[in-house]
Amino acid sequence: MQLSLFDHVKNVYSETSSPLDxxxxxxxxxxxxxxxxxxxxxxxxxxxxxxxxxxLKRAIRWHQQTMKSSGWIEKTGDRGVWKLTRxxxxxxxxxxxxxxxxxxxxxxxxxxxxxxTNAFKNLNEKISLVLTSPPYPLKQSRAYGNVNVDQYIDFIxxxxxxxxxxxxxxxxxxxxxxxxIFEHRSPARSLYLEKLTIALSERLGLSLMDRxxxxxxxxxxxxxxxxxxxxxxxxxNYGYEPILWFSNDPLKxxxxxxxxLIPHTEKxxxxxxxxxxxxxxxxxxxxxxxxxxxxxxxxxxxxxxNVITIPNTCxxxxxxxxxxxxxxxxxxxxxxxxxxxxxxxxxxxxxGALVAExxxxxxxxxxxxxELGRRWIATEIFWEYLCGGAARFNNAVVNPFxxxxxxx
Numbered sequence: 001m002q003l004s005l006f007d008h009v010k011n012v013y014s015e016t017s018s019p020l021d022x023x024x025x026x027x028x029x030x031x032x033x034x035x036x037x038x039x040x041x042x043x044x045x046x047x048x049x050x051x052x053x054x055x056l057k058r059a060i061r062w063h064q065q066t067m068k069s070s071g072w073i074e075k076t077g078d079r080g081v082w083k084l085t086r087x088x089x090x091x092x093x094x095x096x097x098x099x100x101x102x103x104x105x106x107x108x109x110x111x112x113x114x115x116x117t118n119a120f121k122n123l124n125e126k127i128s129l130v131l132t133s134p135p136y137p138l139k140q141s142r143a144y145g146n147v148n149v150d151q152y153i154d155f156i157x158x159x160x161x162x163x164x165x166x167x168x169x170x171x172x173x174x175x176x177x178x179x180x181i182f183e184h185r186s187p188a189r190s191l192y193l194e195k196l197t198i199a200l201s202e203r204l205g206l207s208l209m210d211r212x213x214x215x216x217x218x219x220x221x222x223x224x225x226x227x228x229x230x231x232x233x234x235x236x237n238y239g240y241e242p243i244l245w246f247s248n249d250p251l252k253x254x255x256x257x258x259x260x261l262i263p264h265t266e267k268x269x270x271x272x273x274x275x276x277x278x279x280x281x282x283x284x285x286x287x288x289x290x291x292x293x294x295x296x297x298x299x300x301x302x303x304x305x306n307v308i309t310i311p312n313t314c315x316x317x318x319x320x321x322x323x324x325x326x327x328x329x330x331x332x333x334x335x336x337x338x339x340x341x342x343x344x345x346x347x348x349x350x351x352g353a354l355v356a357e358x359x360x361x362x363x364x365x366x367x368x369x370x371e372l373g374r375r376w377i378a379t380e381i382f383w384e385y386l387c388g389g390a391a392r393f394n395n396a397v398v399n400p401f402x403x404x405x406x407x408x
Contacts, residue, residue: 007387008032009063010072011328019076019083022061029060093383100379103386104398109366109376113386116358116379120162123377127166128254128353131344131365133176133336134159137192149181149192153199163356164204170252172348173206175244176214176336187234197244206246209253214241214340215309243308243344260347261301268302271295310340316392320362324388332362332385341368349374363389 012028013020020028030040035056043052064082067073073082095101100114112119134156137149160173167173181190200206216239247253264272271277276296282289316338321331341364345355351373357365360380369376370393380386390396 005029005033005059006063006066009060010067013067013073013082013084014328016084019078019081021078022057022064022080025064025082026057026060030056095381095383102399103380104390104393104396106370106393106395106397108370108374109378111360111363111366111386111389112377112379113381113383114379115381116159117162119379120166120356120358120377123162123166125166125354126168126171127163127356128168128171128349128374129345129355130160130163130167130171130173130358131341131348131355132174132357132359133334133361134359136178136334137181137190149190152192153196156196157199157203159358160200161204163358164206164248167248168254168354169249170254171248172209172253172255173200173246173248174212174344174348175246176340177242177244179240179242180238193242193244200244200246206248207250209245209247209250209255210306212243212245213307214243215307216240216312217309218311218313240307245348254350254353255348256350257303257347258300260304260343261299262304264299264302268295272298308340308343310337310343312337314338316367317362317364320388320392323391327387327391329384329388331388335362336364338364338368341365342372345369345372345374360389361385363392367392 008029009025012025012032016028026040029035030037040056041054042056043054045051046053046055046058064073068082072085074085075081076083095113095115097115097118100112100119103111103113105111137152156175164173177193177196179189179193181192182188183190197208201208272295275293277290277292277294280289280291314337317335320335324331345365345368349355353374355365355369355374355376357363357376357378360366360378362385363378363380366376366378366389380389390398
């Protein structure tokens with residue numbers, strides 16, 4: 001990957017603990033970008049006066065001023081010497097609300113640097129599935145920011161509304177959320193999930209299909225310091241996250257459990273091979289009955305339960321994080337495991353369907369759709385996350401105006 005000049009300016013500052021004067025900045029950016037000393041110092045007539053200036057040095061200073069206006073660097077008091085601010089050490093580059101810029105594309109999808117509420121307004125194609133894990137309403141905000149719980153319902157509804165208008169009849173919306181949100185200074189859990197469920201039905205006309213449970217065996221527990229440890233022993237540590245599944249037309253829903261069948265157990269296979277049940281029995285006052293010959297038909301697999309057990313980490317995410325760090329990019333703090341996204345996409349969409357992700361993050365939904373032969377469109381407001389996510393696609397064609405990566 002070849003980074004843009006802005007990348008190099010930003011990375012030079014982020015890798016340097018001490019203040020930088022402009023001449024040092026020029027030299028280090030040139031070294032990173034493969035610019036020779038002759039190219040850096042080549043002068044051309046500039047402006048009405050035609051005074052000879054280095055266009056490359058002017059470009060570097062322009063990017064420097066962009067960082068200044070973003071609050072990332074500040075003067076030290078010495079002329080031409082700048083240093084990173086505290087915010088600059090952790091700040092992400094957020095796109096302006098009025099812009100939507102194609103970052104990169106593949107044969108199946110497109111990633112957009114932009115706000116989902118704008119990017120999806122003029123989409124001229126029907127969406128089969130919206131699959132997202134939006135920022136949770138956490139008290140302690142992550143690097144990408146959070147909306148507080150009081151504003152969360154409006155935030156989610158307004159974000160999804162443009163996509164719901166483009167949803168194909170029988171299309172689905174799945175939202176991975178946190179069950180670990182508490183009332184202020186209380187061990188009582190927030191009712192925001194219930195309020196959001198009702199709002200999505202009443203405001204956007206969606207029908208609740210299921211509350212899927214993502215069982216995360218290795219997921220770190222929630223705010224245990226307050227609710228579960230020390231002097232407070234009020235709560236159990238939670239081990240799952242809910243996934244709300246909605247459709248705009250339940251009778252035409254595109255889901256099909258045949259696409260996600262799992263292998264039979266050894267015991268069940270032996271039962272089929274032996275000709276099925278040999279006994280008669282009634283359970284739960286006749287609600288469940290067993291008769292001779294039951295389970296004798298060979299089938300390709302069994303239907304999964306709505307409790308989905310998938311680890312919170314995966315090989316694909318580890319690769320993404322390692323590559324992002326190699327490129328000196330911040331790593332997304334809450335990526336979804338690729339296996340979970342793949343399961344939901346395969347269950348809820350046929351081959352070739354369009355999958356949309358309004359909060360792209362590390363682009364896991366997009367990658368899952370790509371690998372499963374579904375078309376996709378993803379939006380993300382932070383430039384750095386799109387850069388790291390682009391590295392996950394071997395066939396990405398990057399828009400040169402995105403100023404991120406040359407062709408990969």
